[in-house]
Amino acid sequence: MxxxxxxxxxxxxxxxxxxxxxxxxxxxxxxxxxxxxxxxxxxxxxTEEEWGKAIEFLTSTGQICSGERQEFILLSDVLGVSMLVDAIQNRKPKGATPSTVFGPFHVEGAPERPMGFDISLDGKGERCLFEGRILDIDGTPIEGAVIDVWSDNAEGFYDVQQPDIQPKWNNRGVFKTGPDGRYWFYGIKPVSYPIPDDGPVGQMLGHIGRHPFRPAHTHFRVVAEGYKPLITHTFVAGDPYLEGDTVFGVKGDLIVDFVQEDEGERTGEWTARFDFVLV
Missing domain, CATH: 1.10.12 (Lyase 2-enoyl-coa Hydratase; Chain  A, domain 2)
Incomplete structure (x- = not known):
C-alpha cells in the first residue's frame, strides 16, 4: 500500500x-x-514522554545484560510472556509432566555425575535426596535419559551470581538413567528467592506494586532420544510464594511434598520423590 x-x-x-x-x-x-x-x-x-521513558527502559534493560545476566529474559518472565509461549508450544497429553520456564540461570556444560552424587559442593543448606523415575506416557522406564539439574544455594543465589563465593557448578549436575529409568542424587532443599531486582525489571515491578519473589524450586531439563525435551521445575509444597510466583511458573502437578526423615541415618534430611513423564 x-x-x-x-x-x-x-x-x-x-x-x-x-x-x-x-x-x-x-x-x-x-x-x-x-x-x-x-x-x-x-x-x-x-504520550511522547511515555514513549521516551519506554525507550529508556528498554535501553537500560539491554545495557545491564551480560554473559551471566539476561535482563530481557527476566522481563519476558515477569510479563508472563515466557509462560505463554511455553504453554502454546508445549501442549501435552494428560499424564505428561508439564513444562515451565527455562529461567536465566542455566549453564551449559555442567559435569556428568554418577547416580547418588551430592551436587551441593559448598555443604550448606538442608540436605535433600531427589529421586524418581523417567517414564514414557505408558509408564515404561526410559533408559539413557539425560537429566540436567540446577538450583539456588541456601542463601537463594545461583553459582553464576556469586562466582567468587560459590564453587563452580555448585548445585548443578547431569545424570543419565539406566534400564530402570531411575534417578537419584543429593542436593539441598531449595529456598525461595527474589529474581535480580536491582535493575530495570525490578524497578518496574516496584512501580506496579509487585514483589520479585519465586517460590522454592529445583530446575530440571530431561532429554531422551525419541522424546520431546522437557524443561520444568519441581516446587516445594507449602511455599508462601506458590500462588504469587513473579514469573508465573507454578503448575499444580509440579508441586512436591518434601518429606523430612525422622529415623535412621538420614534423620533430619529431606526426600523429594517425583517421576518425570516424557512425550
Missing amino acids: SGYFEESKSVEVVNGRMGTDVPERLATVMRALVAHLHAFVKDVEL
Missing part, C-alpha cells in the same frame, strides 16, 4: 512497505506485531 502516514491508516501504511520476498513466517509475525503495537499506542493514547 502506498500513501502518506496517517493515524487512521497507520497499520496499513507501515505494513504496506514490507517487501514481496520476505519469508512467510517473518511477514506474518511482523504484520501482527505492527498491528498490535499500533493498537496499543492508540488504545492508551501514548
Whole structure:
C-alpha cells in the first residue's frame, strides 16, 4: 500500500512497505506485531514522554545484560510472556509432566555425575535426596535419559551470581538413567528467592506494586532420544510464594511434598520423590 502516514491508516501504511520476498513466517509475525503495537499506542493514547521513558527502559534493560545476566529474559518472565509461549508450544497429553520456564540461570556444560552424587559442593543448606523415575506416557522406564539439574544455594543465589563465593557448578549436575529409568542424587532443599531486582525489571515491578519473589524450586531439563525435551521445575509444597510466583511458573502437578526423615541415618534430611513423564 502506498500513501502518506496517517493515524487512521497507520497499520496499513507501515505494513504496506514490507517487501514481496520476505519469508512467510517473518511477514506474518511482523504484520501482527505492527498491528498490535499500533493498537496499543492508540488504545492508551501514548504520550511522547511515555514513549521516551519506554525507550529508556528498554535501553537500560539491554545495557545491564551480560554473559551471566539476561535482563530481557527476566522481563519476558515477569510479563508472563515466557509462560505463554511455553504453554502454546508445549501442549501435552494428560499424564505428561508439564513444562515451565527455562529461567536465566542455566549453564551449559555442567559435569556428568554418577547416580547418588551430592551436587551441593559448598555443604550448606538442608540436605535433600531427589529421586524418581523417567517414564514414557505408558509408564515404561526410559533408559539413557539425560537429566540436567540446577538450583539456588541456601542463601537463594545461583553459582553464576556469586562466582567468587560459590564453587563452580555448585548445585548443578547431569545424570543419565539406566534400564530402570531411575534417578537419584543429593542436593539441598531449595529456598525461595527474589529474581535480580536491582535493575530495570525490578524497578518496574516496584512501580506496579509487585514483589520479585519465586517460590522454592529445583530446575530440571530431561532429554531422551525419541522424546520431546522437557524443561520444568519441581516446587516445594507449602511455599508462601506458590500462588504469587513473579514469573508465573507454578503448575499444580509440579508441586512436591518434601518429606523430612525422622529415623535412621538420614534423620533430619529431606526426600523429594517425583517421576518425570516424557512425550
